[in-house]
Amino acid sequence: MQETKKTQQHISEIADFIARYLSYMLGAGVHTSRVVRNSKRLGTALGVDVSIHTSQKTATLSVSSADTPVHDTRVIDIPPFPISFEWNADLSALSWAALDDNLSLEAVRGKFEELVSKPKMNPFFVLLMASLANASFCRLFGGDIWAMLVTFTATMIGFFTRQHLMRRKVNHYIVFIVSAFVASLCASSALSLGIETAEIALATSVLFLVPGVPLINGIIDITDGHIQIGISRIVNAFMLIISMAIGMSITLILVKDSLL
Template identity: 25%
Template sequence: MRSSKKLTNEMAELLLKISAMLMTAGANTNRILLIINKFSVLMHVDAQVFINHKAFIISLTDKHNGDKTTQVKRLPAHIINFNTLSGLSQIAVLAKKEQWSFDKIKKEVEIIDNQKPHSRWMVLIAVSFAGAGLSILFGSDYYGFLSVFIGTFLGLFIKQAFHHKGFNTYLGTFAGTFISSLSTALLLTFIPCKNPDVAIATSVLFSVPGVPLINSFTDLMDGYFITGMVRFIHGLLYVLSIAAALFIILYLFNIQRL
C-alpha cells in the first residue's frame, strides 16, 4: 500500500507526463489545460500548471488529506503526433465516464505512449501524393504532378533521415526542402509542364509548419501570449528554412520570371 504522499507525487508525475505528451504532440495550451483538469478532477486533486514550450511546472494539492507537491519537467523535442493527442482525449472522456482508478489511467497512458507511428513508407507515399496534389490545386498539369511527386518523395526521405540522425530540426527542414526543390527543378528541365513555377513552389510545401502557426494563433486568442509567441517564432524559423532552400534553387536555376 502506497503512502498518500507517495501517491500524490505519482499523480503529479503522471499529470506532467500527460501534459508533456500533449505539448510535444502539438496540442494547443487550452486543450492541455482541459485534459489536465479532467484527470485532476477524477483523481480528486487540485492541479495548478505553468505551461511553457520547453518545461512544465505542476503543483498538486490532494483534496482529501491536504498533501502538496510541486514538480518540474523538461520537455523532449516536439514531434507532431495527433495519435497521442486523439488517444489522450479519448481516454479522458472514457475515464470520466467509467470512473477509472489512478492505476488504470497510468496503464492506459503508457499504452498510448508506446504506440508506434505510421510506417515510414506509407507516410512517404501519402505525403508525396499530397504534395503532388497541391500542384494540381495551384494550376499545374499531370507532368508537373509527376515531378513534384518524385521531388517530395526524395525531400521527405532526406528530412526523415536527418531527423533519425538527430540533426537540428531546422537544418533537417532546410536539407529536405533543398533536395525536393532541386529534384523537381531538375526534372522540370527534362519534362516540360504547364506552370513550372507552380510545381517548384509546391514541391516544398510538405514541410510547411501548419500546426505551430495555427496553434500560435489559437493560443494568442486565448490569452496565452508567451506560448503563442514562442510557437509563432518556431513556425517562422521553419518558414525561413524553407525560404532559404528555395532561394538558393531559384538563384541556381536562374528563375527570374515575376
C-alpha cells in the same frame, strides 16, 4: 504522521503520472488550453487540484490534495515527439474515461501505456502519402500531369532527406533548409523540359515542410490567453518558414534568378 506520509506518496504518484501525460500531449503538438483542460480533468478524476504553467520547452505542474495541505510540484521537459492527432484524440478521450468511469490511478496509467505504445504510422507510408498530397496540391494550383509527376518524386526525395536527417538528430532548421533545397532542386528539373507549369511544380514541391500545426496552435494559444507559449510557437513556425525559404532561394539562385 503515517497518514500524511501515505497521502504524500499518493500525490507524488499522481503528479508523476499527470506530468508524463501532459508532456506527451504537449510534445505531440496539442494546443495548450486543451492540454491544461485535460490534465485538470484527469486531476479531478483522481481527486486532486492541478495547476499548470507551460512554456515552449518545459512545463511546471503543481498537484495538491483537496482534503489535506499536501502538495507536489514537477518541472518537466517537453519531449519533441512527431505531431500525432491520434495521441491528441486518444489521450483526450482517456481524461474523459477517467472522470466518467471513476477509474483508479493504476487503471488510468495502464490505459495510458496501452495508448502511447500503439504502433506508430509506418514512416514509408507517410513518405508516399506526403508525396501524393504535394502532387495533388500541384494539380490544384493548375499543374499538368508532368508537373504532378515531377512534384511527386521531388517531394519523395525531399521528404526522405528530411526523415533521414531527423533520425540523425540534425538541427531542425538545418533539416528544413536542406530538405527544401533538395526538393526544389529536383523539381527544378521540370524547367529543363520546357513544360508550361514547371514553376508550379517548383513551388509546390516544398509544401510538405509548411509548419501548419505550430501556426494553428500558436493562434489558438494566443486567442485562449496562453500568449507566451502562443508567441513561442508562432516564432518557431516562422523560423521554420524562413529556413524553408532559404533552402528554396538557394535553388532559385542556382537555377532561375528571375523567380526570386
